[in-house]
Amino acid sequence: SPTPDDPLFKHIDDHQHEYIQRLKDWVAIESDSSDPSKRDQVLHMMQVTKDYILQIGGTVEMAELGEQEYSSGKKLPLPPVILAEFGNDTNKPTVCFYGHMDVQPAKKADGWKTDPYVLEEKDGNLYGRGTSDDKGQILALLHAVESAKKFGLPVNVKLFIEGMEEVGSNGLEQLVEDKKDTFFSNVDYIVVTDTPWLSTKPGITYGARGNCYFFIEVEGARRDLHSGGFGGTVYEAMSDLVYLLGVLADVNGKILIPGIYDDVLPLNEQEKDLYKDLVFDLKDLKRDTGVNTFLHNTKEELLMHRWRFPSLSIHGIEGAFSGSGTKTVIPAKVIGKFSIRQVPNMNPSVVEKQVSDYLESKFAERKSPNKMKVSMVIGAQPWLANMSEPQYLAAQKAVKRVFNVDADMIRAGGTIPIAKNFEDVLGKGVMLLGVGGPDDAPHGQNEKISVYNYIEGTKLYASFLKELPSF
Numbered sequence: 001s002p003t004p005d006d007p008l009f010k011h012i013d014d015h016q017h018e019y020i021q022r023l024k025d026w027v028a029i030e031s032d033s034s035d036p037s038k039r040d041q042v043l044h045m046m047q048v049t050k051d052y053i054l055q056i057g058g059t060v061e062m063a064e065l066g067e068q069e070y071s072s073g074k075k076l077p078l079p080p081v082i083l084a085e086f087g088n089d090t091n092k093p094t095v096c097f098y099g100h101m102d103v104q105p106a107k108k109a110d111g112w113k114t115d116p117y118v119l120e121e122k123d124g125n126l127y128g129r130g131t132s133d134d135k136g137q138i139l140a141l142l143h144a145v146e147s148a149k150k151f152g153l154p155v156n157v158k159l160f161i162e163g164m165e166e167v168g169s170n171g172l173e174q175l176v177e178d179k180k181d182t183f184f185s186n187v188d189y190i191v192v193t194d195t196p197w198l199s200t201k202p203g204i205t206y207g208a209r210g211n212c213y214f215f216i217e218v219e220g221a222r223r224d225l226h227s228g229g230f231g232g233t234v235y236e237a238m239s240d241l242v243y244l245l246g247v248l249a250d251v252n253g254k255i256l257i258p259g260i261y262d263d264v265l266p267l268n269e270q271e272k273d274l275y276k277d278l279v280f281d282l283k284d285l286k287r288d289t290g291v292n293t294f295l296h297n298t299k300e301e302l303l304m305h306r307w308r309f310p311s312l313s314i315h316g317i318e319g320a321f322s323g324s325g326t327k328t329v330i331p332a333k334v335i336g337k338f339s340i341r342q343v344p345n346m347n348p349s350v351v352e353k354q355v356s357d358y359l360e361s362k363f364a365e366r367k368s369p370n371k372m373k374v375s376m377v378i379g380a381q382p383w384l385a386n387m388s389e390p391q392y393l394a395a396q397k398a399v400k401r402v403f404n405v406d407a408d409m410i411r412a413g414g415t416i417p418i419a420k421n422f423e424d425v426l427g428k429g430v431m432l433l434g435v436g437g438p439d440d441a442p443h444g445q446n447e448k449i450s451v452y453n454y455i456e457g458t459k460l461y462a463s464f465l466k467e468l469p470s471f
């Protein structure tokens, strides 16, 4: 361990088995927010989190968000949001941490080596869905709060924890508005505990991309058809969809939608300098991902395309045959799913129109009689902060104290949908301080967090709480 002698750090080290056991218990709850059949698990996860916060001495209000209505008319309860508090001393600064307890889908059949919902410890890593994104990072924070409390908390701590982040944080912006003059009224800083480091060196994150997520729905027949009986006689919905998905970007990742790059902030020399000293090795990335040829060859270009340029990814097709075997079917209705990561100063409503106009004109050119509909189901804004604010200085000092290195100042390619709203609605500085590793594989197979990041990350959060009042 790189940490100096400190009773607080010793307390954390002494409790690591308990911390790992708790992560194991929480990973076992299949809180996948995208799967309607698992909504009760998300609700249960929020309850378990609330109970633990109460156990370590916090107060908790559960803010109800009402129901989620699907296009089919089906309604499901939205998980309540946890609003928690540790201390309300007006002489102390107040920091509010944000994170989420829902996870992305995961099935052993996707290629996991172990059951995604059974935490496995192997070679210093803890494998399981949510170990890194975001249950492990939230638990590192909660254990830090619990430990720091034993030695006297020098700050008031608030927690704002939701259960729908992975599907775009439904209803959350309105809740931030509603709680502006109550729960958030005394909050000085917002810290998001949901982001990975760029390398094994700790990073502090001052920007994140937004995301506009689209569905293209193409409908041909009333039911799936036998391709022997109908192949060659019908306009196939899947062919239309594959065509539309194929005209979104070129082989080099350039997005072909007219106007999409118009609002991207130009790059200046000062920004270029920020990339120079970052520790980031393309060889490590190749080894981790198994990708031999990336779209960009230098550290700077690759990071800029992860952080400060938009990108378009195609995620899947609902309604298409995707099993093993050789089903000979013509799917009647298919929904293609893709998203465009947003960067400053792109605006989701502008992007929505650009995408719809483009796809409608491409579909019209094709002259298919099938029905086609484009909808934007998530429109999350990008966020970029001023990294000279006090919470950044305190985080830098905490990194130095725990790891004895200077933190990398980095941005995130992923999205925290609520980050920009926090800033806009509350007018408070936001920072992402995460403890995930660069190769944790969030959203992918065999997601993990290392025991090192989990435990030293707990010390990082505890040190941050100690340092914050001095800035």
Ligand SMILES: C[C@H](N)C(=O)N[C@@H](Cc1c[nH]cn1)C(=O)O
Binding pocket: 133, 134, 165, 166, 167, 168, 194, 195, 211, 213, 378, 380, 413, 414, 415, 416, 417, 442
């Ligand atoms: C960074 C965070 N852990 C995360 O994974 N966020 C999701 C949020 C999102 C965006 N569109 C839909 N969900 C992500 O970046 O994919």
Ligand SMILES: [Zn+2]
Binding pocket: 100, 133, 134, 165, 194
């Ligand atoms: Zn997350």
Ligand SMILES: [Zn+2]
Binding pocket: 104, 133, 166, 442, 443
């Ligand atoms: Zn995620």
